[in-house]
Amino acid sequence: MSFLTLTSIQKSFGPVQVVKDFNMDIEKGEFVSFLGPSGCGKTTILRMIAGFETPTGGNIEIGGKSQQNLKPNQRNIGMVFQAYALFPNMNVADNVAFGLKIAGMPKAQIDARVKEMLGLIHLGHLADRFPYQMSGGQQQRVALARALAPKPQVLLLDEPLSALDAKIRVSLREEIRMIQQQLGITTVFVTHDQEEALSISDRIVVMNAGRADQIGTPFEIYNKPATRFVASFVGTLNLIEAKVVDPASNRISIGDQGITLREPLGSVKAGDTVSLALRPEAGSIAEGAKGDTALTGEVVSSNFLGSVIRTRMKVGNAVISFDMFNAPGLTPPAVGETVTLRFTASDLLIIRE
Ligand SMILES: Nc1ncnc2c1ncn2[C@@H]1O[C@H](COP(=O)(O)OP(=O)(O)OP(=O)(O)O)[C@@H](O)[C@H]1O
Ligand SMILES: [Mg+2]
DSSP, X not given: OEEEEEEEEEEEETXXXXXXXXXXXXXXXXXXXXXXXXXXSHHHHHHHHHTSSOOSEEEEEETTEEOTTOOGGGSOEEEEOSXXXXXXXXXXXXXXXXXXXXXXXXXXXXHHHHXXXXXXXXXXXXXXXXXXXXXXXXXXXXXXXXHHTTOOSEEEEEXXXXXXXXXXXXXXXXXXXXXXXXXXXXXXXXXXXXXXXXXXXXXXXXXXXXEEEEEEOHHHHHHXXXXXXXXXXXXXXXXXXXXXXXXXXXXXXXXXXXXXXXSOOOSOOTTOEXXXXXXXXXXXXXXXXXXXXXXXXXXXXXXXXXXXXXEEEEETTEEEEEEEEOOTTOOOOOTTOEEEEEEOGGGXXXXXX
């Protein structure tokens, strides 16, 4: 049974509807990421769950209980924000103890709980420091400990890593995931970083202009994008316009090169245009590369990105990117060279929406 249920949630600010009929069931202990571009309504949904905003329509339930008439402090929810929101005039221990003091917990219990929380985030040795004496990553770990100290039933994280540098982001996101699993706490994590969402979530909600375009596991979202928006927002992707040659045999052409798709084309006719998606990692130009399908084109650019080399080639009017893993002794294709990319026909997804 779902633990956190959002049913037909809507939110308008004046005449502008920023959340449109949002539905989701989140299981107890699940880690769900809301992924979407700036302004799509992620923070607004989080604030409605926390009780800082009132939905214009719909219902939010936690553990079978409607949250409609509950104030934020009655919902038992922990929240961490993008900007460090620690109390600047309190040291680390007092920051973590804050919610417990408000709840009227006896001092000895507070001290024990603060110690336990600081142990969880490996900052026991910094209990006396003030926020200005700590790095951004350390401050966000304290913010996490503060949110978790009162044993909330739901943890909400609104882009908690976005102000940190790349290396710290990766280590801290793994730490957050480990702590979340250790405590088994139901968590909603907001991000616009697709790699972050893919790497730590049980499920991802890809949001597009106030709606969920797709809800699924990271594997499903990446490999079976439901819409054009999801396909292009999550990961790097080639969106290729192809011409239908023969719908009965799933035959299409890209430029003047014919390809037989695995997926049925559906109700289209010869001469129609269809959109196809192909991930850059799907194919290979290596000698003896496997695949039942090939596209030949002229290399227009080749960029060394570290672990991969991303090459773009022109096929008819389409420019198709593909990746090769870096290896000592590898010679990247030269601009102007003609190469053949081999892949399996099932790697070409038809994008219908
Ligand atoms: N209090 C408010 N009054 C009016 N409009 C608001 C208010 N809060 C948010 N909005 C608008 O609602 C839309 C969604 O905002 P929201 O903060 O939920 O986006 P977001 O997905 O969290 O974006 P970001 O990734 O930039 O944080 C935006 O267009 C924003 O301007
Ligand atoms: Mg936001």
